Amino acid sequence: MQQPRGYHSMPALVFIIIIASVAPLHAQRAGSHVTKGEEAAARYMNGIRENPLLLRAFLKDMPKGGDLHNHLSGAIYAESYIHWAIEAGLCVTPGTFALTGCGGDAIPIATTVTDPVLNRQIIDAWSMRNWERSGQSGHDHFFDTFGKFGMATWGRTGEMLAEVVRRGAENGIGYYELMLTPDGGAVSQIASRVTWHDNYTAMRDTMLALGLRDSIRIGIAMLDSAESRMRALLGCGASGETGACSTVVRYLYQVGRGARTPSVFAQILAGFEMAEMDGRVVGFNLVQPEDYPLPMMQFDAQMDMIDALRPLYPKARISLHAGEFAYGMIPPDSLCCHIRSSIERGHAERIGHGVDVIHERKPFDLLQMMAERNVLVEICLTSNDVILGVKGAEHPFSIYRDHGVPMTLCTDDEGVSRIDITHEYVKAVMEQGADYLLLKRMARNSLEYAFVSGKSLWRDGESFTMANECGASAPGGVVSPACQRYLEENEKARLQWRLEEQFRAFESRW
Numbered sequence: 001m002q003q004p005r006g007y008h009s010m011p012a013l014v015f016i017i018i019i020a021s022v023a024p025l026h027a028q029r030a031g032s033h034v035t036k037g038e039e040a041a042a043r044y045m046n047g048i049r050e051n052p053l054l055l056r057a058f059l060k061d062m063p064k065g066g067d068l069h070n071h072l073s074g075a076i077y078a079e080s081y082i083h084w085a086i087e088a089g090l091c092v093t094p095g096t097f098a099l100t101g102c103g104g105d106a107i108p109i110a111t112t113v114t115d116p117v118l119n120r121q122i123i124d125a126w127s128m129r130n131w132e133r134s135g136q137s138g139h140d141h142f143f144d145t146f147g148k149f150g151m152a153t154w155g156r157t158g159e160m161l162a163e164v165v166r167r168g169a170e171n172g173i174g175y176y177e178l179m180l181t182p183d184g185g186a187v188s189q190i191a192s193r194v195t196w197h198d199n200y201t202a203m204r205d206t207m208l209a210l211g212l213r214d215s216i217r218i219g220i221a222m223l224d225s226a227e228s229r230m231r232a233l234l235g236c237g238a239s240g241e242t243g244a245c246s247t248v249v250r251y252l253y254q255v256g257r258g259a260r261t262p263s264v265f266a267q268i269l270a271g272f273e274m275a276e277m278d279g280r281v282v283g284f285n286l287v288q289p290e291d292y293p294l295p296m297m298q299f300d301a302q303m304d305m306i307d308a309l310r311p312l313y314p315k316a317r318i319s320l321h322a323g324e325f326a327y328g329m330i331p332p333d334s335l336c337c338h339i340r341s342s343i344e345r346g347h348a349e350r351i352g353h354g355v356d357v358i359h360e361r362k363p364f365d366l367l368q369m370m371a372e373r374n375v376l377v378e379i380c381l382t383s384n385d386v387i388l389g390v391k392g393a394e395h396p397f398s399i400y401r402d403h404g405v406p407m408t409l410c411t412d413d414e415g416v417s418r419i420d421i422t423h424e425y426v427k428a429v430m431e432q433g434a435d436y437l438l439l440k441r442m443a444r445n446s447l448e449y450a451f452v453s454g455k456s457l458w459r460d461g462e463s464f465t466m467a468n469e470c471g472a473s474a475p476g477g478v479v480s481p482a483c484q485r486y487l488e489e490n491e492k493a494r495l496q497w498r499l500e501e502q503f504r505a506f507e508s509r510w
Contacts, residue, residue: 034437037507042436044510049429059425062439063502065446066175066495067168067410067421068319069352069378071254071287073146073153073180074413075164078126081152082119084159085109090151097125099151127416128386138386139329143289145416157222158229161249166234167414169244171422172502175450175495176247177319179254179285182219183270188259190215191266200265200308207266216274223251223280248495250282250452252319257295257302258288264298265305272309275316282451283317285352290324290338299338303345310347317451319350319378323357326388335359340366343375350376350449352410355384357396364403371404374461376449379442381427382419383412397432408446409439440503447496454490457497467493475500 034042048054090099091106100106112119124130126149131141153160157180168176190212194203227249236245253271257264271284286302288295295302306318322342325335335356342348351370354377360366370377377400385391400407409424411417428434428442448461459467466473470483475497479487487494 035507037504037510038437038440040510041507045429045436052426052430055429056422056426059429059439060171060422061506062172062425063174063443063499063506064172064409064421064425065443065499066177066408066450067173068177068350068376068408068446068450069380069410069412070164070176070178071180071413072157072160072164072178073150074416075178075411076153076160076415077163077418078123078129078149078415080159080163080415081126081149082109082112082122084156085149085152086113088152088154092122096148097122098148127418129418131386138389139289142387142413142416157226159233161226161230162233162244164414165230165247165249166244167420169247171420173421174247174498174502175447175452176249177252177282177451178249179252179287181254181256181267182222182251182274182281183215184218184222186215186218187212187266187270188256188263191260191262194262196262200305203262203265204269204309204312207269212266212270213273213277216270216277219270219274219281220278223278248452248491249280250450251280252451253281253284254287255284256288257286257290257298257321258292259294261298261301264302268302268305269309272313272316276313279453282453283319285319286321290321291329296330296334299341303341306346317349318347319352319451320346320348321352322346322348323351323355323360324353324384324388325356325359326390327356327359329388332359336361340369343370343373348375349451350378352378353380353384354378354400355388355390355396358399367399367403367405370400371406374406374449376406376408376445378410379407379424379428380410380412381424381431382417385427386417392431395432397428397434401438406445406449408442408449444496444499447492447499450492450495452492452495454492454494455486456490457493457500470497476504 045058048058085099086109089102091102091108092098093100094105094107099109102108107118112122124134126145128138128142131138134141136144164176164178190207190210193210194206197203231245234244253267253274255264255267255271268284274281275283320342323339337360339351339354339357339360342351357363357366379397381391381395384395409421409428411419411421411424414420425439428439444464448456448458455467457467457470459465467486469486473479473483487497
């Protein structure tokens with residue numbers, strides 16, 4: 001097979017040094033033998049790692065498993081929102097370009113069809129494109145976008161799912177855990193009817209008596225409708241599905257941590273309840289800026305809420321945004337403990353962002369705990385760059401790696417940031433020095449630490465040693481009857497097996 005362009009341009013001496021120094025190091029780090037396919041792919045990637053265009057082409061085709069940290073509303077590109085807003089007959093407010101009803105001095109958004117200046121102003125206002133010219137910090141511009149395009153999301157969940165899944169399939173993603181509020185705010189309406197007090201057991205009983213589970217059923221019906229619409233838009237049939245139609249989508253109930261205490265509690269309760277009622281909703285997460293006043297004031301109380309409800313709901317899984325801070329954003333004393341508390345009191349199995357880990361109290365003890373407990377960090381490099389101004393050596397990527405804390409790469413809000421998952425892999429290579437075997441480990445981690453049901457393919461998720469049932473089988477080769485049964489019974493293992501088949505095909509090309 002002819003080698004891709006760029007392969008033969010590497011000087012022979014450099015080529016030898018790369019092979020001698022890189023492959024053995026990471027064979028030891030991974031604790032497993034490096035295959036010929038891995039070695040060949042690693043060799044090629046190291047030859048092009050300074051060329052962002054060739055690197056992107058290589059990494060776009062690389063299988064990536066799943067995206068575990070993806071806010072659905074933030075995953076949609078502004079152009080889609082503009083199109084849907086035109087269909088809905090909406091207008092924008094001059095100056096802010098926030099969607100609104102029409103009347104007064106509001107500008108019909110349909111004007112964008114013939115007014116390219118207005119069109120680009122709206123795209124810039126609804127995304128991080130050209131944010132440096134906005135007069136705002138990246139943090140403020142980013143979080144302000146959601147209030148501007150929010151009306152365009154109404155009734156469009158199916159279209160949103162289709163856009164995300166289609167883009168992911170084109171970039172090697174086969175599994176999603178998407179954050180959304182499926183009940184459309186019905187649960188928060190329940191919270192508005194209660195008189196709050198800090199007896200969480202009594203508050204749970206009161207909210208359930210007021211019909212919280214009925215509100216959750218609204219969310220389940222919405223998911224049914226949205227997924228049906230998604231499949232229709234993707235042209236999915238009943239069987240033999242490939243590409244985007246084979247993507248597995250699960251959901252995390254997103255809790256608006258910036259709301260008042262009764263609403264936050266009601267949403268946390270709904271996240272627990274919905275995970276018990278519908279297998280597609282695998283858990284919940286707390287969203288909205290961690291540094292806003294109410295989230296800071298209520299942080300301890302929110303951890304107490306989760307701690308109180310956790311024993312009642314064995315099915316729900318928990319991933320929490322924590323440590324999404326840059327030094328100087330908040331007083332230094334406040335950097336002490338969000339990551340640690342989210343794990344110890346919030347029962348987080350995964351941490352989103354975790355940027356301020358080195359500023360937490362006893363950071364190396366915390367890192368050791370995360371490694372021992374296998375608490376995955378959802379790394380969002382572009383998000384941390386544009387929102388927090390944290391990148392390169394200032395990012396804790398290498399600290400987590402060197403302390404054995406599991407990581408995976410995620411997009412966070414790919415539409416607002418105007419990226420895709422491949423962009424994050426390129427960024428990991430060019431800014432964090434990641435090599436091919438580390439990228440592959442993070443892709444495998446995305447499924448190993450996913451909240452999808454069933455047992456893992458791996459008996460040992462550190463060395464990636466297969467479960468006994470599949471130890472004698474090979475992805476892409478003969479599958480034993482025992483392994484076939486194991487894969488049929490365990491969705492997680494089935495997804496992991498598919499990823500290994502994809503890696504085998506991908507690595508054979510190099």
